Amino acid sequence: MYVIGERINGMFADVKEAIQAKDASVIQDLAKRQLAAGARALDVNSGPATSDAQGALLWMAEAIREVTDAPIVIDTAKWDVMQAVIPNVAGEKLINSTKADPEAAMEYIALAAANNAGLIGLTIDADGVPGNIDKRVELGAQLIAVASDIGLPMDHLFIDPVILPVNVSPNNPDHCLQAIGQLRSFADPPPHLVLGLSNVSQRCANRSLINRTYVTMAIAHGLDAAIMDPLDTELMDAVFTAELLMGRMVYCDSYLQAARQTKN
Amino acid sequence: MTIPDTSEKWASSINEVTIGATAEDGGTRTSTVTLGGAKALPFLSFEGSPGRPTAIAVEIWDGGAEAWPDQLKDAYGDVLSSPGEWAKKAVEFGAEMICLRLMSAHPDAGDRSPEQCAETVKEVLQAVGVPLIVWGCGVDEKDNETLPAVSAAAKGENCLLGTAREKNYRTLVAVCQADKHKLLAESPLDINIAKQVNILCTDAGFPLEDMVVFPTTGALGYGIEYVYSIQERGRLAGLGGDKLLAQPVLCDVGYEAWRAKEAKAPPFACVTDETRNEWGIMWEAATAAVLLQSGVELLVLRHPKAIEYIKQTLARFTQAAPA
Known part of the structure; x- marks a missing residue:
């Protein structure tokens, strides 16, 4: 499982304060702790901490690079910020995220391809989050088609069918599950399927x-x-156990410990 | 029309482990052996690097070889009573490593003391320049006394010492770490336990990168299909990225093949006096040749003709296809 750690986000008070005080150690500590817990990549989002998202994202990416080579996932909804930041992030990186409208998707996918970056594509278009399974699959397929046209390899494409809170949208969790299953068999090799x-x-x-x-x-x-909290130990253990039950891991009595130690 | 590329792509590779230390590295070996490095299934070099060639170790005993079948006794002659001379003979027969089994440390087979075992190890180290595998007698309590003495006697030689098992690994892990030897981890034909032993040794502080695994061998006709499928499954997981199953694999072929009745006194009507003596050799070679295809880094063999046959087989399997 490709776990993308979600904790470096200006939404969280500790990260917000660190951004404002330029305290790299908080960011670096979160990076190291998430990786040690089993994260493979690190989402980075400045959130509401500052109006200078570009500066904050670059500062955080540099701080992280001082302690790890793990992929950095630049998380911003602003195209101009993404376009300015991505070429300046050293090492492996991902773009989070594009919508599936062809015009937007083409720009983002071209940016990803030009910078050898991964890309998270949301099954959202101008009409918003689809209310059914079919539209999600259609938008996902659209992302796959554009990526193939531009030449972004399938293992660089992460399709996110967009999960909404269960208390707001009770049918959405099931829609996402069905869309994941269908999109998985849509291309060979398949793209990654990711959820926030x-x-x-x-x-x-x-x-x-x-x-x-x-x-x-x-x-x-x-x-x-998945973009998730790897510091939630029970959550990580559930992920490892699900992978075991899907035959993606060989069992041993200490399989949890084995997975924790060697997944990153 | 283009033919699609259906070759498998593997995420990971088998660890490289070097056994033996030359003077440069503080030992007295004249050669070392590096195992592992495969980035694909064996002999599928079009899918990835096959890594280092499979190494051949030859088994010698510190005593008790008078019980060996005649075909083996005939091949080695009177050196069987002297581990040093025996090791020299084995090197002449093509051994890249010597696998010394401390049979007479066993409480029921001589009960030799740890000091005596250490002396035997020194004798073999002085007799030959190839790297050494030293294998305890398999009785936990005795191994825990013998192997520390052996480890200390061979300090600096970067031997492969075994075996660490699920219920008895702490002592061996500690001495291998202290004296800088490599560790042979054994499991009873069980991939789950193989992985478990590796994690136990890692937890005890031993680096995964310095381990070789022995998943237990069975000869042709004696469970070889279980051995094959367990080794293959381990290899697929290791190449797929499971770091706890990415260790080089040792197969104890000679020991197992020559236990088969077919090897010693073939019970078949078609056996003639001319072919009777070939059965053991063929049983040993066939067992090795089958297991090689599941991914084996280190074969422990006995008969010189089986060694020769396997070397030819390896050369044939790894030869480039004619253009």
């Missing part, structure tokens, strides 16, 4: 339980990446 997992439980009780129940269901449908 924590969103499923926004403003719900039992958040951690909802997250880990849903992630195991999604893995069973073919999810192979």
Whole structure:
């Protein structure tokens, strides 16, 4: 499972303060702790911490590069910021994210291809998040088609069918599962399927339980990446166990420990 | 029409482990052997680097070889009573490493003391320049006394010492670490336990990169298909990125093949006096040739003709196809 750690986000108070005080150690500590817990890549989002998203993202990327070569996932909805930041991030990187409208997707996919970056593509278009399965699959297929045209390899494309909170949109979690299954068989080799997992439980009780129940269901449908909190040990253990049950890992009595030690 | 490329792409590779230390590295070996490095399944070089060629170690005993079948006794002659001379003979027969099995440390087979075992190890190290595998007698309590003495006696020689097992690994891990030897981890034909032993040794502080695994060998007709499928499954997982299954694999072929009745006294009507003595050799070579295809880095063999046959087989399997 390609776990993308979600904790370096200006939404969180510690990160917000670190951005404002330019305290790299907080960012570096979160990077190291998430990787040690099993994250393979690190999402980086300046959130509401500053109006200078470009400066903050670059500063955080540099701080992270001082402690790890792990892929950095630049997370901003602003095209001009993304365009300015991506070429200046050293090492492996991903773009988070583009929508599926062909015009937007073409620009983002070209940016990814030109910088040898991965790309997270959302199954959202001008009409917003689809209310059914078919439209999600259609938008996902559109992303696959543009990526193939431009020459972005399938293992660089992460399709996100967009999970909404279960208390707001009760049918959405099931729609995402079905879309993951269908998109997985759409191309060979298939693109990655990713979710912004924590969103499923926004403003719900039992958040951690909802997250880990849903992630195991999604893995069973073919999810192979997630933006999530690797510091939630029970969540990570559920991920490892689901992978074991899907035959992606050889069992041993200490399989949890084995997975924790060697997944990164 | 273009033919699609259906070759497998592997995410990872088998660890490289070097056994033996020359003077430059603080030992007295005149050669070293590096195992592993494969980035694809064996002999599928079009899918990735095959890594280092499979190495051949020859098995010698510190005593008790009078019980060996005649075909082996005939091949080695009177050196069987002297581990040093025996090791020299084995090198003449093509051994790249010597696998010394401390049979007479066993409480029921001589119960030789740790000091005596250490002396035997020194004798073999002085007799030959190739790297050494030293294998305990398999009785936990005795191995835990013998192997520390052996390890200390061979300090600096970067030997492969075994075996660490699920219920007995701490002592061997500690001495291998202290004296800088490589570790042979054994599991009883069980991939789950193979992985478990590796993680136990890692937890005890031993680096995964310095381990070779022995998943237990069975001869042709004696469970070879289980051995094959377990080794293959381990190899697929290792190449797929499971770091706890990416260790080089040792197969104990000679020991197992010559236990088969077919090797010693073939019970078949078609056996003639001319062919009777060939059965053991063929049983040993066939067992090795089959297992090689599941991915084996180190073969432990006995009979010089089997060694020769396997060397030819390896050369044939790895030869470039005619253009």
